[in-house]
Amino acid sequence: MDVLLFLIPALPLAGALVNGLLGGLLPRALRAGIAVGAVAASCVLTLVLWPLAAGTGTRATLFTWLDSGSLQVPVEILFDPLSASMTLMVTAVSTLIHLYAAGYMEEEVDTARFFTLLNLFVFAMLLIVLADNLLLLFLGWEGVGLCSYALIGFWYAKTQNAAAGRKAFLVTRVGDVFLGIALLWLFSLFGTLSISSINAQAPLLDSGTLLLLTLLLLGGACGKSAQLPLMTWLPDAMAGPTPVSALIHAATMVTAGVYLLCRLFPLISLSPTGLACIALVGALTALYAASCALVQTDIKRVLAFSTMSQVGFMMLAVGVGSVSAALFHLLTHAFFKALLFLAAGCVIHLAAGENDLTRLGGMRKESPFLFWMFLIGVLCLAGAPLTGGFFSKDGILLADFARATPFYWTTWALSSLTALLTSIYAFRLLYLVFLGEPRDRRTKSPYLPDTMRWTLPPLALAGLLGGLLNLPPLFGGTERLTMFLGDLAGATLHVGLAVEWFLLLLATALFALGWALVHLRLRYELRSPSGRFGDFLLRAWRVDDLVARLVVRPFQWVGEVLWLWGDRRLIDGAVEGTGRLCLAGGELLRRWTTGRLSTYLYSLAGGAAAILIYLLIRAW
Known part of the structure; x- marks a missing residue:
């Protein structure tokens, strides 16, 4: 029965091989x-094998992958409450995205390559989730990176699409270097790559080593989860087809970094400074991305920055020591973010490929069904009371506030401001796309394929009811997810009933204030960002310009110098110079082969004289 667990990742791999x-x-x-x-x-x-996740879970070994000296790497998976919850989310949401993609890509020629990569993407993510060995996890880690590169640049005939794929590949490789170093260091410390063994032996490490390992793991997580400072690839990742965007943002790649930290939480939780660094990175990333989303004019870029911001909340939850809060928000976010991306794809489909907010508008009249689906996604994202996003985000803010230190109160204040900005940009997006009148846009067709249309209601329902997964006692719940995770849930922090009601009312007020600001200021009309500050936010704080100046241009300059002086002057010069020398020597020798007897006699006499002179000098 345990061996059947390997079929969970093997089935998507089989689908990829067949296609x-x-x-x-x-x-x-x-x-x-x-x-x-x-x-x-x-x-x-x-779902069938779900009972195997109870308690400490089930570990299954298929075969030994590597066996050399003290290094033994089995193909081993762990199906416990943490991995089982992630596996169910990945497979369920990915199924709906695949079904949606069948309709979205119906006019695409190369669907064999597309569905091969899509299945391979899911397989790689499941490998990350289920692996109980860091090397096997790293294989899946690199697999999602490869698939993201290929899918983001799927329409590679356009230069900007291919460039976006390369950017995602290169930026995430930076984070992979940190993870690779951590992996090698952990093996040198413990003599094993088993995640369970490493977590069990982590208390043996000193505080300095724990901090450095935590920072290395954080660096790896920042690459995959698009957190500061390795976040520049995610907005450009919108170059791929919309189902790819939904898969990356909702079910697979960007959640991999958060899951890594949750999986190794017994290790990183031993470093309070390391946890504080994780919390700070998460809070700052959430605020940064939310501010950028306020002014974007591309519907998918708004959602991309939104994902970056929401993943920042998950990182914050890990930093405050609550794995259950991080996983809770990860699950609810998967539902409503997949809904928003797939609904955005429907908008683009109905608008003849248009995704510019300056040219959209009035979509509610053309598709009331799509409006209601998108509205549900926006309510969950903005944290409307009683939605899944409300409960999961409120749980993170509560855990942060309960830490009761000046540092964590600061991150709580930043996160509360981010929650307000989230409500603003979410409703701004809704108003600009669905309300008012169409702006300079031609509608292609009111027709939506059934596979695109009917994948939205299940996600909408899951987003609205997602709070039931971990409903707090204040609302009569039993925090089922926290109980299911058991010891894996992390720290359990409590506050007084009055404080909990205060935080709850504050979250509701921030949601309402964000909606009111949009409704009163926007009034169904587009207001493009203006001035230096607006342009600063529109260009994502000019981080790409900064990276270009500090990294890309110096690298290009070094490359040009090496090309000019190393390649052309030194290597080419040596090769071509040798050729010219040979040609000159051949030309000189050719002059002695005139065919005239007198020339040969002179040469013979000259050679004889040279030999005699040499012998006389030696004799002297």
Whole structure:
């Protein structure tokens, strides 16, 4: 029975292999059916095997991957409450995204490559989630990086799409270097790469080592989860098809960093300074991304910055020591962010490929159904009372406030400000897309494929009811997710009933204030960002310019110097100079081969004279 756990990641891999090897020979519908069926079967199998996750979970070993001296790396997975919850979310949301993609890509020619990469993406993410070995986890870690590169640049004929894929690949590689160093260091310290063993032996390490390891793991997480300072790739990742954006933002790649820290929480929790660094990075990233989302004019870029901000909340939850709060928000965010991205794809489909907010508007009249779906996503994102996003975000703010230190009260204040900004940009997006009148846009067709339309209601329902996963006692709940996680849930911090009601009312007030500001100031009309500050936010604090000056341009300059002086002058010069020398020598020798007898006699006499002179000098 335990071996069946390996079928959970194996089924999407099988789907990728079938489409990759035979997809070009199969009908279009069958390609999509194989991809959807593989992930759906993985989801069903997760539900069937769910009892194996109870308690400390179930560990299953398939075979030994590497065995050299003290290094033993088995292909081993751990199906415990943490990994099981993530696995169910990944497979369920990915199934809906795959089904949506079947309709979204119906006019695309190369669907075999698309669905191969989409299935491979899910397989790599499941490998990260289920692995109980850091090397196996690292294999999945690199797998999602490769798939993101290929899917973001799927339409590589356009230069900007290919550039976006390369940017994602290179920036995330920086974080991977940190994770790779941490992996090697952990092996040198413990002689094993087993995550369970490392967590069990972590108390043996001194505080300095724990801090450095935590910072290295944080660096790796920042790359995959697009946190400061390795966040510049995520907004450009919108170059890929919308189902790819939904998969990256909701179910797979950007949550990998958060999951890594949760999986190794027994280690990083031993370093209070390390946890504070994680909390600070999360709070600052959340505020940074929310401020950028306020002024974006591309519908998908708004959602991209939103994802960056919401993942910042998850990182903050890990930093305050609450794995359950981080996982709770990760799950609810997956539901409503997938809903928002897929609904945005429907908007773009109906608007003939238009995604510029300056040219959208009035979509509510054209598709009331789509308006209500998008509204539910916006309410969850903005933290409307009683929605899933409200409970999960409030749980993070509560855990942060309960730390009761000046540092964590500061991160709480930053996060509360971010919650207000989230409400503002979420409702701004809703107003600009659906309310008012259309602005310079031609509608392609009111038709939406059924596979695109009917994947939205399940996500909307999950987003609205997601709070039931970990409903707090204040609302009559039992915090089921926290109880299910058990010892994996992290610290449990309590505050008085009056404080809890205060934080609850404050969260509601921030939501209402954000909506009121948008309603009173926007009034259904677009106000483009103006002035230096608006341009500063629109260009994401000019971080790309800073990276270009500090990293890209110096690298290009070094490359140009090496090309000019190393390649052209030294290497090419040496090779071409040797060739010219040979040609000159050949030309000189050619002059002695005139065919005239007198020339040969002179040469013979000259050579004889040279020999005699040499012998006389030696004799002397």
